[in-house]
Each structure stands twice: as structure tokens, then as C-alpha cells.
Amino acid sequence: MFGLEALELARIQFAFTVSFHILFPAITIGLASYLAVLEGLLLKTGDNTYRDLYHFWSKIFAVNFGMGVVSGLVMAYQFGTNWSQFSDFAGSITGPLLTYEVLTAFFLEAGFLGVMLFGWNRVGRGLHFFATCMVALGTLVSTFWILASNSWMQTPQGYEIVNGQVIPVDWFAVIFNPSFPYRLMHMATAAFVATAFFVGASAAWHLLRGRDNPAVRKMLSMAMWMALVVAPIQAVIGDFHGLNTLKHQPVKIAAIEGHWENKPGEPTPLILFGIPDMQAETTRFKIEIPALGSLILTHSLDKQVPAMKDFPPEDRPNSTIVFWSFRVMVGLGMLMIFVGLWSLWLRKRGTLYSSRPFLYLTLWMGPSGLIAILAGWFTTEIGRQPWVVYGLMRTADGVSNHSYAQLGFTLVMFVVVYFALFGTGLGYMMRLVRKGPKTGEGDEHTPGGPGQKRTPARPLSAADEGHEADSSSLSKGN
Amino acid sequence: MGIDLPLIWAVIIIFGVMMYVVMDGFDLGIGMLFPFVQDERDRDVMMNTVAPVWDGNETWLVLGGAALFGAFPLAYSVVLEALYLPLILMLVGLIFRGVAFEFRFKARANRRHIWDKAFIWGSLVATFFQGVALGAFIEGFKVVDRKFVGGTLDWLTPFTVFSGLGLIVAYTLLGCTWLIMKTEGPLQQKMHDMARPLALVLLVVIGIVSLWTPIAYPQIAERWFSMPNLIWFMPVPILVLVTFYGLLRAVARNAHYTPFLLTLVLIFLGYSGLGISLWPNIIPPSISIWDAAAPPQSQGFMLVGTLFILPFILGYTYWSYYVFRGKVTHEDGYH
Numbered sequence: 001m002f003g004l005e006a007l008e009l010a011r012i013q014f015a016f017t018v019s020f021h022i023l024f025p026a027i028t029i030g031l032a033s034y035l036a037v038l039e040g041l042l043l044k045t046g047d048n049t050y051r052d053l054y055h056f057w058s059k060i061f062a063v064n065f066g067m068g069v070v071s072g073l074v075m076a077y078q079f080g081t082n083w084s085q086f087s088d089f090a091g092s093i094t095g096p097l098l099t100y101e102v103l104t105a106f107f108l109e110a111g112f113l114g115v116m117l118f119g120w121n122r123v124g125r126g127l128h129f130f131a132t133c134m135v136a137l138g139t140l141v142s143t144f145w146i147l148a149s150n151s152w153m154q155t156p157q158g159y160e161i162v163n164g165q166v167i168p169v170d171w172f173a174v175i176f177n178p179s180f181p182y183r184l185m186h187m188a189t190a191a192f193v194a195t196a197f198f199v200g201a202s203a204a205w206h207l208l209r210g211r212d213n214p215a216v217r218k219m220l221s222m223a224m225w226m227a228l229v230v231a232p233i234q235a236v237i238g239d240f241h242g243l244n245t246l247k248h249q250p251v252k253i254a255a256i257e258g259h260w261e262n263k264p265g266e267p268t269p270l271i272l273f274g275i276p277d278m279q280a281e282t283t284r285f286k287i288e289i290p291a292l293g294s295l296i297l298t299h300s301l302d303k304q305v306p307a308m309k310d311f312p313p314e315d316r317p318n319s320t321i322v323f324w325s326f327r328v329m330v331g332l333g334m335l336m337i338f339v340g341l342w343s344l345w346l347r348k349r350g351t352l353y354s355s356r357p358f359l360y361l362t363l364w365m366g367p368s369g370l371i372a373i374l375a376g377w378f379t380t381e382i383g384r385q386p387w388v389v390y391g392l393m394r395t396a397d398g399v400s401n402h403s404y405a406q407l408g409f410t411l412v413m414f415v416v417v418y419f420a421l422f423g424t425g426l427g428y429m430m431r432l433v434r435k436g437p438k439t440g441e442g443d444e445h446t447p448g449g450p451g452q453k454r455t456p457a458r459p460l461s462a463a464d465e466g467h468e469a470d471s472s473s474l475s476k477g478n
Numbered sequence: 479m480g481i482d483l484p485l486i487w488a489v490i491i492i493f494g495v496m497m498y499v500v501m502d503g504f505d506l507g508i509g510m511l512f513p514f515v516q517d518e519r520d521r522d523v524m525m526n527t528v529a530p531v532w533d534g535n536e537t538w539l540v541l542g543g544a545a546l547f548g549a550f551p552l553a554y555s556v557v558l559e560a561l562y563l564p565l566i567l568m569l570v571g572l573i574f575r576g577v578a579f580e581f582r583f584k585a586r587a588n589r590r591h592i593w594d595k596a597f598i599w600g601s602l603v604a605t606f607f608q609g610v611a612l613g614a615f616i617e618g619f620k621v622v623d624r625k626f627v628g629g630t631l632d633w634l635t636p637f638t639v640f641s642g643l644g645l646i647v648a649y650t651l652l653g654c655t656w657l658i659m660k661t662e663g664p665l666q667q668k669m670h671d672m673a674r675p676l677a678l679v680l681l682v683v684i685g686i687v688s689l690w691t692p693i694a695y696p697q698i699a700e701r702w703f704s705m706p707n708l709i710w711f712m713p714v715p716i717l718v719l720v721t722f723y724g725l726l727r728a729v730a731r732n733a734h735y736t737p738f739l740l741t742l743v744l745i746f747l748g749y750s751g752l753g754i755s756l757w758p759n760i761i762p763p764s765i766s767i768w769d770a771a772a773p774p775q776s777q778g779f780m781l782v783g784t785l786f787i788l789p790f791i792l793g794y795t796y797w798s799y800y801v802f803r804g805k806v807t808h809e810d811g812y813h
Binding site for chain 1: 533536537539540541543544545546547548549551552554555556557558559561562563565566569570572573574576577580581584624625626630772773775776779780783784787790791
């Protein structure tokens, strides 16, 4: 029992540090592509609104990138410190994939990021645009590697086991494992949608304060086109991802649906709400729609979906959690689609920028994408349990042998430190958002960067406002 | 055929750790020198001497961790599990310090002291536990059946505490001589006054480690004192003494660049001495780089990308230092 508690603490600790970390890369991925689009539109149309928006968002991008690097430092060590048996077992596959992810990120930082953040007035417009595109591409390549690693843990192939160790046999099969294409698409799209809602909420905030200008309007408009077009696409990708999971991890789907047993000859219902009870092997207080489960998951009205009781208890993930985390994700996704449709209607009526109920909803939907990403990851990772590498190694066998006290101590420390530090970082990002886009910012000479003597090229120094400024007392640090 | 992948990877990782120690060493040292400098403007200068480069320095630490995971998963799992607490504390120290670096310059004047403290304590904690981890690494790990079987606090011994304190001295001297090189005026004078005592303390530390390790670990004694090794390795301690002599002379004649360069030589020699003591074990006392290696498919696959990207990272590193060469004054604001 004590061992179980330590295992749980190790899982909570890893979940905590990785959940904090993923928020930053998600915004990095989305903003990098957004910036590339903004700059592309600027070059195409010559409309300076795009330039103002580019400069506004590139500062927020820089701070966010910096936070991602600092929180990522911990992740490079957490596999070994918390999951040493897993690391030894699967390190020859997940290790190289992680190395490629890290190398890609550093390659970016070493090259194009500096040009992108500091090179506006120093390199040609075409070259600068190229650098921005490379940064956007690089964030996606980094995503590619880390998701290859995670997907391999979900649906492993291309390996053999020799002396209790995983050995890669075919790297192509390892990387392009069955769940990888779906997971990659789902996560990259999630990053785009989450960023669109973050951008949209910023615009709504300014509009609600009466700061109505072309740049703010453009922000809202672009974000809402994204919501309208990409949120439904994401739902379709999610559906395909779900079918893929049904094929390779049926018990995960059964847990997500809170679906315990099939009655002979009857199609599977869809449980809308309920409270799955792992001990009693049932879902309490459920509201269900007959046959809808079969329709969604098998696209037929007679085939049954595998149920929890088809699997031995020791192989079942915790349905109580994934049932709800999945519904949080899907619910937020539906809300996003709704916001997109509402925006279209308001756009037709010409009140997109002035409807206060709509702007308030958009403001509150600001973190929705990030929450949905976390909920989605909780679903897929907790749904993978009790396995760390699906079907090959149980999480309980992968954990390091640390005491309860030790893990408890470090967990509390991580919680305190992360909230203090990244809380400050997020606060600083919010301050930058609050300032809003300024006209003609690109004409100023941005300090720093490649080719300049004695100026910094670190991402965070690209944003030079004080983080708790009532700027009068701001020091010469600027 | 014929390519010794574990050897190549060991060289890459040893090189990476060396890069990290050399480059992050002096900026951790600056954090630990902060309490000795009260003047706000001087503190700004101290931070500004490393502000443009510190995050690149930590690149090597992340890369080292990931590369160890992929190339030597056994070492990654055993060493990281055994050193759980010191490593976590080191990482927390490093992130504290990293964020302090950025936010100190952006904070209101009356809040700045908070980030000053975060910077000082972050540097101190990170350095101490790095030294503890190093000491524990020398002491070795109990491994049975590819599993670490030692206790939670095996890493806490008089020797590891001593090596933690020793690394604080070493990094502080690095930071001190770095500042002699990068600053001028009263701040430089102050660092100049501190260099000699620091160097003498470091000499004592190195002396104690050089006696302690062979006495406590027969394997290490045999490595150094058996023939013909003794003759081959003799230059290392001799060079250490010569370098110390040069360092003290350089400080005495008020040189600006030589003290830092000679301190780097010292660190390099100490690192080589460590390598001689432990080679070819990646999990002391008995698991070698070949025992702990990932299969060639893994090491080969990683090598392709690493050899492609490493030159870019090295080029970028060189370029950042080149751009920021020369003295830093009160007038330079990097933020």
C-alpha cells in the first residue's frame, strides 16, 4: 500500500511538471505559425496592421519561448529521476527521439530565432520572413519528435526485446507507429486552436475596454476565422484519433465511455453523463442514449464496442477520471465550434466587434484551448494506464524506487517553485498582452540580436517592458 | 564495423559536460559573488557580463541529459535515480536562477532584492548539489541486475559534502577571474583582492581531493600509482602546481585575462584527473561505457543528427561570446 502511494506521487509529480511545461510549447507552436502568417500577409498586402500585430505578438512569443526552455530543463531529467526502470527498459528508443527533439529546439534557438526576434531592421524582408517560417517549421519538427516518442509508448512497434531491453529494429516503424499520425495532427491542431482562442481573448479584452482599432479588430477577425474553420476540423481529427484508439487500445475507449458491459444483441449506448465507479464496476447516475455509442465508434447500428468487463481488472485504466477529462475536452471543443459559428453570424450582421455578450464569452474562452489540451493529455495518458509502454511494461514496474517522504518533499517543492516562477512569467505575458499592439513599432530600432555589438540575443530580452511596471520607477535595466 | 560507437558517445558527452562546467561555472560563480558586492550598479554590471550568454550555457546541460538517456540508458536510469534529491535540488536552483536573471531587470526597484536573493540562493544551491552529485559519482553506485539498490541518502557523505563545498570554491574563483577580465574600476579591484585567497583555498581543496580519493578508493589509487601509469599521469599534478603558480603571479601583476584563462586550465586539469580516475566507467565503480551502451541502432541513429547540429550550436556559442567580447561598464544595458 505504501508502494502504491509512492507510485501515485511519482505519477502526480511527473504529471505536474509536464503539464506546466506543455502549456508553453503549445503556445509557442501556435504563435510561431501565427507570426509566419502575419508576416506573409504583410509582405503580400503591404498593410501595416499586420506589421504592428507581428511586433506585438513576437514579444509575447519570446517570453513564452523562454518559459518553455526553463521548464523543459526539468523534463530532460524527470524520465531518469522518476522512471528509472522505464528509462533502462525503453531508453534506446525514447532516448534518441527525445535527443532529436532537444536538438531541433536548440538548432532553432541557435539560428533563426535570433534573426526573427532581433533582425527586423537588419536583414532583408524576404530573409526575415524565411527565418520566421523556419522557426514555425522548427516548432512543428520538435513536436514531431516528442509525439513520435509518446505515440510509440502508446502503440509500440518496430522493436524487439532482448534480455529485458527494448531494441529498435526498424526506426521508420518506430516513428510512424499506428497512433502517431493521429496524435501529431490532433496535438498540432490543438496548439493552433488554443493559440487562436488566446489571441481572440486578447482582442476581446481590448475591445471591451473600448480600445477599438484596426489591429485589434484584425486580431479578433483572424482568431474567429480560425475558430470557425479549424475547431470543426479538430473535431473530425479527434474522431479519427478515437477510432484509432478503439482499434489499438479498446479498453481506453471503454473507460472513456464509462462502458462496463454489453448486453447480448444490443448496440452500445452512449453515456452522456455519469460517475464511473471502479470498485462497483458500474457507472452511476448515468444518462445514456441508446445505440449512439455504436454509431459514433463503429459507424454502424449493430456492432458492439468493447466494454470494461471484457478486460481483467488489473488491465483497466481509471474510468472515473478519463470519463470526465474526455468530456471536459469535448465540451470545450463544442463551445469553440459554437463561438466560431456565432462569430460568423455576428460578422454577417456587422456586430462582431461590438456585441458585448460575444466579446465576454470570447474573453472567458481565452484559456479554453489550453485547458482542453491538458484534459486531452490526461485522457490519453491516464487511459494508457496501467501501462507505461502499452502492453510491454507496467507503470508500476517502470518507476524509480523512491520513498513516499522523498517524493512528497520534492512534489511540494515543485508546486511552490513552479507557481511562484511561472506565475510571475505568465503575469508578465499578461502585462504585455494588456499593452496591446502599437502603431509603427517596427520602425523603431529593436535592440539586440545578430550582427549587433554588445546586445543580447536571448528570447526573453526581446520583450523589454518591465513586468510590474508602473514604468516611472523602471530602472536603467531597460 | 570498427566504429566504436560507445566511445564516440562517451567523448561527446564528456565534451558536453566539460562545455557546461566551463561555461555555466563562471555564471554560477557570479551569483555566489553577489553577496560580496553591495552596490546596485556594480551588481547590474556583474549580471550584464553573463546576461547575453547564460541560457546558451545551460543548453549543454539539457543536451547532456537527453544524450545520456539515448546513448547510455542504463547510466541515465541508475545515476539519476541514485542522485534523485541532489539533482532535483540542482534543477530547482537552476530554474530559480534562470528566471531571476530575466526578471531582475524587469522588476520594480523595490522588488528587485527578491530576485537578487533568488539569484544568489539559486546559484549556491545549484552549485553545491552539482558538487555533491559529482562526489557521489566518484564514490560509485550499488547496482544489482541493472537496478540501483543503494539507499535514498547514499549520496550524502562527508566526501560528497566536501566536494559540494569544493565546487562552490571552484566556481566562485571562475566567476571572480571572469569579472577581472570583464570589468574595470572598483568592482574589478574588489575581484582582484578576492582572487588570491580564493585560489589558495581551491589549491587546498584540490590537494585534499587528490589525497582523499586514492586513500578511500583503492581502484583509484591503483589507477594513478601503478607503473607505468604513474609516469604517464605525473604531468597532471605537476601542471596543476605550475598553473597555480602562474595564476598567483598573474593576479599579483594585475593581469586582466590571464587569471581567467589559467583558472579554466585548472578546471580542465581537475576534470582530466577525474576522467583518469574513473575511465572507462560510466557507472562507477564497475560498469563501463560499453556495458551501459544502448544498442548500435540507437547510438548510430542519434549520431547522425548530433553530428549535423553540433557544429551549428558550437558556431552560435562562439559567435555569442565573440559579439560580447571586451569590458562591460555601467553604461552597458543589455536589457
